[in-house]
Structure formats: structure tokens, C-alpha cells
Amino acid sequence: MSDQINDSRRNFLSKAAVAGSITIAPGVFLHQTAQAKPDEQAVSNSTRWGMLIDTDKCAKGCTGCVDACNNEHALTGFDRPESDAQYIRKVSLVEKQTGHEISLPLMCQHCEKPPCVDVCPTGASMKREDGIVLVDKHICIGCRYCMMACPYKARSFVHEKIEDQTLSAPRGKGTVESCTMCTHRVDKDGIPACVEACTEDDHNAMTFGDLNDPDSAISQELKKHGGKQIRADLQLNTGVRYRGL
Amino acid sequence: MKKIEYTKIKGHSVPYFGLLGGLGFMILLGLLATWYMEHNGHYVTGMTNQIVWGMPHVFAIFLIVAASGALNVASIASVFGKKIYDPLSRLSALLSIALLAGGLVVLLLDLGRPDRLIVAITKYNFKSIFAWNIILYTGFFAIVGAYIWMMMDHNMYKFKKKVGLLAFVWRLILTTGTGSIFGFLVARSAYDAALMAPMFIVMSFGFGLAIFILVLMAAYNWTDRELGDAVVARLRSLLGVFVAASLYFTIVYHITNLYITEHHGVEKFILMDGGIYTNLFWFGQVLIGGLIPLALIYAPFVRTCRKTLGLISTMIIIGGMCQVYVIVIGGQAYPMEIFPGYEVSSSFFDGMVNKYSPSLPEIILGISGMAVSLLLVTFAIKALAFLPSSLADSAVDPHAAK
Amino acid sequence: MTKRFLQLSLILTGLIMLFPLQGMAETPFPTIHEPEGAGVKCVVEDEDVMRRNHMDYIQHQRDKTMREGIRAESDGSYSLSKCIDCHVEANDQGVVPTHNDKEHFCVACHEYAAVQIDCFQCHADRPQKFIKRAAKDMGGE
Numbered sequence A: 001m002s003d004q005i006n007d008s009r010r011n012f013l014s015k016a017a018v019a020g021s022i023t024i025a026p027g028v029f030l031h032q033t034a035q036a037k038p039d040e041q042a043v044s045n046s047t048r049w050g051m052l053i054d055t056d057k058c059a060k061g062c063t064g065c066v067d068a069c070n071n072e073h074a075l076t077g078f079d080r081p082e083s084d085a086q087y088i089r090k091v092s093l094v095e096k097q098t099g100h101e102i103s104l105p106l107m108c109q110h111c112e113k114p115p116c117v118d119v120c121p122t123g124a125s126m127k128r129e130d131g132i133v134l135v136d137k138h139i140c141i142g143c144r145y146c147m148m149a150c151p152y153k154a155r156s157f158v159h160e161k162i163e164d165q166t167l168s169a170p171r172g173k174g175t176v177e178s179c180t181m182c183t184h185r186v187d188k189d190g191i192p193a194c195v196e197a198c199t200e201d202d203h204n205a206m207t208f209g210d211l212n213d214p215d216s217a218i219s220q221e222l223k224k225h226g227g228k229q230i231r232a233d234l235q236l237n238t239g240v241r242y243r244g245l
Numbered sequence B: 001m002k003k004i005e006y007t008k009i010k011g012h013s014v015p016y017f018g019l020l021g022g023l024g025f026m027i028l029l030g031l032l033a034t035w036y037m038e039h040n041g042h043y044v045t046g047m048t049n050q051i052v053w054g055m056p057h058v059f060a061i062f063l064i065v066a067a068s069g070a071l072n073v074a075s076i077a078s079v080f081g082k083k084i085y086d087p088l089s090r091l092s093a094l095l096s097i098a099l100l101a102g103g104l105v106v107l108l109l110d111l112g113r114p115d116r117l118i119v120a121i122t123k124y125n126f127k128s129i130f131a132w133n134i135i136l137y138t139g140f141f142a143i144v145g146a147y148i149w150m151m152m153d154h155n156m157y158k159f160k161k162k163v164g165l166l167a168f169v170w171r172l173i174l175t176t177g178t179g180s181i182f183g184f185l186v187a188r189s190a191y192d193a194a195l196m197a198p199m200f201i202v203m204s205f206g207f208g209l210a211i212f213i214l215v216l217m218a219a220y221n222w223t224d225r226e227l228g229d230a231v232v233a234r235l236r237s238l239l240g241v242f243v244a245a246s247l248y249f250t251i252v253y254h255i256t257n258l259y260i261t262e263h264h265g266v267e268k269f270i271l272m273d274g275g276i277y278t279n280l281f282w283f284g285q286v287l288i289g290g291l292i293p294l295a296l297i298y299a300p301f302v303r304t305c306r307k308t309l310g311l312i313s314t315m316i317i318i319g320g321m322c323q324v325y326v327i328v329i330g331g332q333a334y335p336m337e338i339f340p341g342y343e344v345s346s347s348f349f350d351g352m353v354n355k356y357s358p359s360l361p362e363i364i365l366g367i368s369g370m371a372v373s374l375l376l377v378t379f380a381i382k383a384l385a386f387l388p389s390s391l392a393d394s395a396v397d398p399h400a401a402k
Numbered sequence C: 001m002t003k004r005f006l007q008l009s010l011i012l013t014g015l016i017m018l019f020p021l022q023g024m025a026e027t028p029f030p031t032i033h034e035p036e037g038a039g040v041k042c043v044v045e046d047e048d049v050m051r052r053n054h055m056d057y058i059q060h061q062r063d064k065t066m067r068e069g070i071r072a073e074s075d076g077s078y079s080l081s082k083c084i085d086c087h088v089e090a091n092d093q094g095v096v097p098t099h100n101d102k103e104h105f106c107v108a109c110h111e112y113a114a115v116q117i118d119c120f121q122c123h124a125d126r127p128q129k130f131i132k133r134a135a136k137d138m139g140g141e
Helices: A002-033 A064-072 A115-119 A145-149 A193-200 A217-225 B014-040 B055-070 B072-078 B083-109 B114-122 B129-152 B154-183 B196-222 B229-259 B261-273 B276-298 B306-333 B360-383 C002-026 C047-068 C080-087 C105-113
Strands: A049-054 A088-095 A101-107 A125-127 A133-135 A206-210 A240-243 B342-346
Touching: A049 A217, A064 A088, A064 A101, A064 A193, A115 A125, A115 A145, A193 A206, A206 A217, B014 B083, B014 B360, B055 B072, B055 B083, B055 B129, B055 B154, B055 B196, B055 B306, B055 B360, B072 B083, B072 B129, B072 B154, B072 B196, B083 B114, B083 B129, B083 B196, B083 B229, B083 B360, B114 B129, B129 B154, B154 B196, B154 B306, B196 B229, B196 B306, B196 B360, B229 B261, B229 B276, B229 B306, B261 B276, B261 B306, B276 B306, C047 C080
Parallel strands: A049 A240
Antiparallel strands: A049 A206, A088 A101, A088 B342, A125 A133
């Protein structure tokens, strides 16, 4: 009888040890890969990319982030501001009651529950596993319903024939586009062009990082100071957060 | 009551071929306009990143909404058993298919990538109401096509009621889907209302019946067939009910919005200082599309005047176009409330009323959609027996003792 | 009457069938620009395999890159930009063909085969080093 109890206890302990190591091992493995994604590996939802924008540090007349983005993606303008594409724009706010002024850059907010993804009839508007919201222009039919649905007016429609595209932004007439959070940079451990420009100019208003990693700079900032979502009432859980709003 | 005889129209006359030719020419212009817009890109249109849906969508949505309403007459006959509408069922079903086809043609030709139509009908995101609409529209063609078959084929006549019921339910779902395209959008203050779907259904009643009355009167007038007062009077009073219902929904929609503080901005815009949108709302939608038709329908001294009925139907159509224009374009013109409580300005036209002036290619494309619908009807009534040879009182009215 | 009718239709059909022959005589086989440099062999697959299947490789790769973020730059995968880097070069006059020119690597064959491609509606049709962008074109003010 005592042998039976010993046996079952032994069995239980060995199984628990195996189960425990299986549980812990991926965590060890994942922690390593979170630092560098090889090209052949798919993105995963262990990472969630996000941005934090400190509006107090954002200067009113400065368009560093906008210029960097336009350069990075060859967003050539046609002198038609109403139909030229804008991935990111500077917005000036004046609070009606108090007169308080704020300046901030506004781009695709990379929501966790994007309305644009819900409404796209073909599924071209998509969210990657790592939280970046994109347009798969291979299947975009140019219906512009996502543009109607986006609460941040983040998307642009390409109104004319495009030539000489860059590698980072294949873009063409008749499809919809928006901020891609520079996936071509981010997938190679880089940071988006706008954040880089803001940091290089020493304004440091924009931070980029992994929201799922509690040790990342952005997570710690958010934990300390909080970060508001624009149109928080819609409960979209945006990946881009703002301080000073 | 004699058995109704359906006959094809002769369609030999010069005016008939002239009509076909004129409509065909309009369609040709529409195709040219489409080529121009698609080849150069949408910058040649009035649509921009601020007003993304323009005149083509106004026409398309009007036609699609009217399509489902045009089926009403057939449904009242088959589903609700009102025998006097039975002879009109075939034309009603034909018109609904034709209007839907016209609306879809406009919608599809305005796409940024119309060459990707195959993608649109093979890749579906089932969370999207737009994707559901594509399924609902194609299903509508199939079901109403079957319905017409049931009506025309003696052997299938016994299934008419069942297919008619299916068509009735399907078109309710379809129009709910069309209204939900707007109702599901949380982003814009003018939409984002559960009321959009039933409002579209009631709008469809009025638009569809007005177009049906015009087509019916024209067809019978131009082919020298008799159209009795019994039928016309019934259609006329039905129209009055629909117009009144539509006005009711408009009132409810706006009063509800006026109670919601966060929607006061857009209400003030539409009702007061939206410029063209305010004018189109009050003069177009309410006055021309609602109050004047109601007054004329119930005025005793014009009760039997067919010309007045034609005028009333035309006014309802104009008012309906204005209503769709205010919904589609007015809703986009009003700036999105991204930062409530703040004055907003940016290089992307945030915080300001967006300008839109429809370009000629867009308008031509929209009109050509209507031409497609009318051409389909004009051709079909010659190809098949859709029209009863006589709709005189003695032929249709089960209670006519005269 | 039937016999004459049959004779006439046979002659007509014969005449009509001559047209394609004439057409074939006028369509030249395209000159496919062979890339110079290391190997002169497709680094990814053999020439006959690529000719038949390149569209499947490209389309499969695009979904992997787009949806899963699997970047195609490492060896052995089917990166469109890598194909273009090798296959689109300057000609003897130093001019690099664009997708509007018949001499472009992809266009030459596709125009002959009458298969429309729309890759270059969005993707750059020649290596980035040949694309000159004026600084003033940048910026969406």
C-alpha cells in the first residue's frame, strides 16, 4: 500500500516537473526572440508595438515627423492638398473653454479593435499579430469604406498614378493607405522614421516600443505617467498614446 | 373579375427605338466618364480624402434603396394577399431588379480598383456589413429572378407565395444592410445610429413606389394600354402613407439627435448653418420630398389627376435624392469630432467643414446608372410579357360592379 | 441550295482562319534581357521552373510578408525587389527601362504572352539606385 502511494507521488512529481519546464521554456525562448526577429520568422502577439507622444514636448511649428515620413515613403505631393496622401499630420488644438494650446502629430492609431478592419469587405484592412494595422494593397478594391469608418481620419486614398515608389512603401492608384508604423524598419529592430527624426532633433516627444514588454521604456513611461487615447470613449484600445492631453 | 392577360409590348415604333437609343447613349457617356476617372485617378473627381464618397454613391444608394422599395407592390400582392396588386407584381419585380442593377453598376465602376471585382466576390470579411451586402445583392437577383419565374410559369405558380415571402424577407434584410453601412460607423456623428437601418427601409417604400408609379403610367400611356382609376387611386394613397412614414422617421432621427448633446454640432450643421446641406434638407427633403407631395396626395381637387400624380412622384424622387445627398455627403462634410471641446486645425483639413463640388464625370456616371435601370425595363417589357394588356377597372378590381 | 451554302461557308471559314497566321507572323518573340554578373543563373530556381511558376512564388511570398511580417530579404525566398535588382539593368545606352517600356524584363515577356500584370502599379519597377527623387518633391505640405 505504501509502495502504491510512493509510486503515484513519484509519478505526479515527475509529470509536474516536465509540465513546469515545458511551461517555462517557451518563456525563456520568447524573451530571447523579443529582442531580435529573424527575417524568416513570423511576427507574433507576444509583442505589441506602440507609441507614446508627449504633447508638452511637441513644438507647434515643427513638422520633423511629417517630413521624415514623407521622405521615407516618397509621399510625393501633387500640390493638391485635398487629395494628397498624408500618413501623419500635425494638429493644432486650442481648448475652447480655457484657451490652452496643444500641438501633436496624428497618424493611424493602430487600435486593438480597429473599425477599419471590421468594415473592409475583402479583408485588405488587416491587423498584424504584433498589433500594427495595415492595408494589404494586393486585395484592396478601393471602396474607401475604411476611410469612412476610421475615427481618426488616418487613411488616404491614392488619387493619381504613382511612379518611382520606394521599397518601404509600395503604393498605387486606387488603393487606400495609411501609417504602417514603418514595418520595414520595425521588423529589423529599427524604429519608425517619425520617432527617429523627433529623437535626432532632440525634441524627444515620441517614444516607440513594445507595450507587452513591461521593461521597455515606453511601458515604464506609460505606467508612471499614463497615456491617453484619443477618442477613448470608443474603447478601441489604441496603440498610440498621448501625454498632456 | 376576368383573368388577367399579360402581353409583350410591340416595340416597333420609332419613339421606342429612340428611347432605347437615348438611354444607350447615356450609358455610353457613363462608360466614358468611368474610363476617364479610372485612367487618370480620382483626382479628376470632386471626391477627396475628406469627402470620400460623392455623387456616384448618392445615385447608387438612391437606386439600391429604391430597388427594394419597388418590390413592395409585388410583396403586397403575394405576401399580404391584396389581389388588386396581383397584375402589377411582374412589373414590380422587374423594376426592382433593374434599379438594383443600375445602382450596383455605378457603385462598382467608381471603385478605385474596379478590375479587382473578382477579389471582391471571392474574398470575404464576414464582419463587414459591406461584404454581407455583396452577398445580399447577388442573392436578391437570384431570388427575385426566381420570383418572376414563379409568376410567369403556370406550372410554378403554386410556389409564388413562398418565393414571394422569401423575396420580401430578403429585401428587408438587404435594406437593413444598406442602412447599416452608415449605422455601423461609430466614427461620424451623423451616422452611428441604429435608426439608420429602419429609416432606410421606410425611405425605400416611398422612393420605390414613386418610381414604380412613373414607370407604370409611362408604360401604359406610351403603349396605349388602359390604366384604370382603381389601380391608380390605390397606389396614390399608398404613396401618401409611405411619404408620411418617411417624414416620421426623419423627425424621430433629428429629435433624438437634438437630445444628445454630443450630436448638437452636426444637428446645427444640417438644420441651420450647413449652407447647401441645410437648403437641401429643408427645401429638398422636407418640402419637395415630403410636405408638398403629402398636401397634393390628400388634396381633394387633384385626386384623380394623373399629371399631378406624376408630379408628386417626381417630387418624391427629387426629395429622395436630396435626402441621400444630405446623409452621404453632409455626413462627411461635417468635421469629425476627434477632439471634442477643442478648436482643431491641421494640414489634413481637421476641424473644418469639408468642401465638395461634384464633378461632371461623377454626375454622368450616376445618371448613367439610372439609364441602365430604365434601359433594362424598356427592353424587358418587349422581350417578355411583364405588362397586363389592360389594367382597366373592370379587369382588375374584384369589387368593381360597373 | 444547301450544297452551295456549305461550299460558301467552308471558303469563308478558310479565309478567316488565314488571319491568325498573318498575325503570328507579325508578333516577334521578345528579347529577354539576361542579367549580367555573378552566375548568370537565377539564384532562386532554375530558369524553366521560374518561367512556369514565378507568379505562384511571388504571390505566396507577398502574403507571407504582408500578413506575417516574414521579410523576404534572406536567401532562398522570393523577394520581388531582389528579382528586380538583378533583372532590371541599364541598357547599352545607359537607360534603365521602366514598366512602360517594352524592353523591361517583366514587360517584354508579359506583353508577348498577353498576360496583364499589375505589380508595378504599386511596386517600384527598377532598382532603387536608379530612381532619382528631387528633394523638392518630398513633403506633403
